[in-house]
Amino acid sequence: MNQNIINARVTFRNSPIHILEQFTIKDMHGAYEKFKEESGLDECVIIQTCNRIELFGKSKSGDLEKIRKTWASLTGLEEEAFKENVKVVENQEALHHLLKLTSGLDSMVLGEEQILGQIKNSIASARESKASGQHLNALFDKAIRIGTRIRKSSGIGKGGISVGSMAVKLAEENIDELKTKRTLLIGTGEISTLVAKSLQRRGYAFDVTSRTLERSQTFCQTMGGNSVRFEEIISGFKNYDALFVATTAPYFLVTFDRITKAMKDKKNGMMILDLSNPRTVDERVATVEGVRLMNLDQIAEMVEKNIAARQNMVKTVESMIDEEVLALEASMKRLDAEPLVSDVFKNIDLLREKELQKALSMLEEKDKAKIKIIDELTKAIVEGIVSTPMNNIRKASEQGNHDMIELANRLFDYKRQKQSD
Ligand SMILES: NC(=O)c1ccc[n+]([C@@H]2O[C@H](COP(=O)([O-])OP(=O)(O)OC[C@H]3O[C@@H](n4cnc5c(N)ncnc54)[C@H](OP(=O)(O)O)[C@@H]3O)[C@@H](O)[C@H]2O)c1
Structure with a gap:
């Protein structure tokens, strides 16, 4: 991924309740403002439940020190506490963890339903605060769908104890x-x-x-x-x-x-x-x-002890997550190419429209049926020429081929072309 997805978390797995509660963020809206301004993250989502306080972030650089400092300033905790209790993972590991959350595998009570609702609320509140954007919105929407599917087909929530x-x-x-x-x-x-x-x-x-x-x-x-x-x-x-x-x-x-x-x-x-x-x-x-x-x-x-008794179920869900995470990672990487691809389509369509209007006025064509045929012809030519390179750019992005994306960005730089014209 050209963009880093970061997950920083303190949960019941590593920290007892008296420590966990110290990391609680009281003013969520204020926290989002602060993370946007000070952490170096372009997007972020905070998940806060009784068992966990987690931050998902997206950035190009991923300066962990800045993230830690921002979180510390929100809680009044010493940065040392973060080093001891906060676990940080990135990219594939972060996506994997999010799928564990949505499928209920990381919950205190295996497969419990509450966490799914809590994650939906978290992304809704991040959207409302304009803290999340294209990447995290897509990631969370997909992770919620995958988690729901895994729960249904594995039956992980059934027979569990609340x-x-x-x-x-x-x-x-x-x-x-x-x-x-x-x-x-x-x-x-x-x-x-x-x-x-x-x-x-x-x-x-x-x-x-x-x-x-x-x-x-x-x-x-x-x-x-x-x-x-x-x-x-x-x-x-x-x-x-x-x-x-x-x-x-x-x-x-x-x-x-x-x-x-x-x-x-x-x-x-x-x-x-x-x-x-x-x-x-x-x-x-x-x-x-x-x-x-x-x-x-x-x-x-x-x-x-309950988990030990349900180890087989855990293994089934883990292997489902392992399969899903690869597809999820590929679709997140594809997102890196989307701004370029949609820019190219937009710019080429503007050119097509301009040239079409020029030709129509030279022909002094008024017949609507004929205009429609010419319009569709130009669209088909553009589509035929542009789709293959654009799909190749998407594929390159999926495979993490940043050089190809960089090159494509330079080749299709219509803005600079217009300035030099
Ligand atoms: N949801 C989970 O998965 C989960 C799991 C384990 C533990 N917990 C923890 O369990 C606690 C309750 O969670 P919940 O999901 O049941 O919350 P909830 O559905 O929002 O209910 C909160 C309850 O707390 C009461 N309350 C709020 N402020 C109060 C105050 N100042 N004095 C007295 N009562 C007050 C509310 O009473 P009113 O009707 O009077 O407002 C309501 O009965 C939380 O601390 C949560 O962290 C939650």
Whole structure:
């Protein structure tokens, strides 16, 4: 590729949740502005989910130092943190990774659907901020289509366990007789829905709370559970033995003081599962006697075991990705030639049109049928002459033959020709 595609990422695979959350970008629009101005990238797309913060970029040079500096200035982190946690890959490896993402192979829960929606949202927001352009728009559109196809034909999403089921399983493994315990779910979003489904399926009773009572009431009508008032619950956790917390609150909802107070009046222990990123449970609650705190890190460990059991499926999807990545790379390389090819067609058509009009006025031709025949004749001649060299240029671009593209750029430089005329 004449253009470099870069992927810089920090994910749950290399970094625990308390590190991951430090890389979170808070103001996405502002971040896009900054990346456009300072990173040296011509295009970029940011994917930010609870398990990853990833940057896809396109540039001719790909100055990694500048990218790191821009990201560091957005998070306030030292550049050293980037060296330790951020993995960078380029071109074929970057395309390969994007296909792993869209097909669900790099997800914490193998084949889960959420990531596809999150990637669609990411490219939509990059488009809106005018941060992505011809290359990344085409790349993401293709990768989404390929990922969807791979999911369908491999069945990777079927039989998988959701983050919600994992969390409930984790609670079961760590609490004796969860059925007899009082369980609270904080949040009514996508992840809470998965937790509620799993609790419901296994026959556990649970309370649900959300900032607005109506929202938790509607949630409980479809997902089960008993809706409770947020203000009362949040300052009195003493009635619960298991808390599942899945919110996007930008601060701790489950604080050290609230848990210390709750545990004073409690005979049983309490298990808290924080599924949020950034975390919404203060990690210091783990030091309160009787409290067991778990978060996405423990879920990731559990998922590793799940993956081991589904190794055959992983191999099938990997080989599908290996095949697709070559075609994807070729089509991205072809894009490098497109500006030249469309320029050539445009310029030659302008010439054709000019000469056609000249000839028609010399002939003083008015007959529409005849004019149409002459017009089509000129188009056919141009098409016949130009298509072969243009297809050869596209092919050369696909094969990474930059010399040929360079030469073609010089040969078909109509602008310079016009200036010297
Ligand atoms: N989506 C995934 O694949 C995934 C996987 C693992 C973990 N996670 C993490 O799980 C968390 C929830 O994700 P989600 O996809 O379920 O999000 P979501 O669908 O957007 O739902 C967000 C929930 O957070 C609540 N909330 C937001 N701000 C709040 C505040 N200040 N105080 C109290 N509640 C607040 C919302 O309540 P209101 O209705 O009152 O706004 C809503 O119930 C996130 O931290 C995410 O990173 C997500």
